[in-house]
Amino acid sequence: xxxxxxxxxxxxxxxxxxxxxxxxxxxxxxxxxxxxxxxxxxxxxxxxxxxxxxxxxxxxxxxxxxxxxxxxxxxxxxxxxxxxxxxxxxxxxxxxxxxxxxxxxxxxxxxxxxxxxxxxxxxxxxxxxxxxxxxxx
Numbered sequence: 001x002x003x004x005x006x007x008x009x010x011x012x013x014x015x016x017x018x019x020x021x022x023x024x025x026x027x028x029x030x031x032x033x034x035x036x037x038x039x040x041x042x043x044x045x046x047x048x049x050x051x052x053x054x055x056x057x058x059x060x061x062x063x064x065x066x067x068x069x070x071x072x073x074x075x076x077x078x079x080x081x082x083x084x085x086x087x088x089x090x091x092x093x094x095x096x097x098x099x100x101x102x103x104x105x106x107x108x109x110x111x112x113x114x115x116x117x118x119x120x121x122x123x124x125x126x127x128x129x130x131x132x133x134x135x136x137x
Contacts, residue, residue, distance in 0.1 A: 004043055006097075007105060010086065012040045013049035014109055018082035020054065027054040053089045060088045067128040079114045080122055087126045091133065099130045 004012070016030055023030060031047060034040045053060065064084050065073050076084070087106040091099050103126045110119040 004041055004046070007108065008041070009043060009045045009049065010090075010105055011109060011112075012042065012046045013053070014082055014086050014113070015040060016046070016050040017053050017086055018079060021078050021082060027051055049086065049089065052093055053085050056089060056093060057085065060085050060092070063088050063092065063129060064125065067125050067132070069124075069128075077114065077118060080110065080118045083109050083114065083122055084125060087122070088129060091126065091129060099133070103127060103130060 016034060020027065020030055025033070027050065031042060031050070035042050040046070061073065064076075064081075068076075073081075083106050086109075087102055090097060090102040094102075103123065106126055107119055107123050110122045114122070
């Protein structure tokens, strides 16, 4: 298995999180399918990020919802939702990476996979979450 950059790991985890929105398979089944198809490199880090989002999805969604301004979860595009879930997971549950880098990387994912309007939306929601955490809320 080749060595992936942090961005490649995040992108592969995002793809799995996105796939899970549309698929009723378990997280383990999705990982197994991805391994069998060899379309994604599933490193231990990719698996850990994906399973972390799955494990904490309810509290992650609560954090996202609490930081939406005049918006509802149901209106968020599936791509944006997957990026936000991954970003919030890293911000809240991963201490090994700076929050500003997570936001920047999620904006980069949005520029690769989402609509133009979604980029500023994702940046705004994640920025709000980071500011609230820094303020101790």
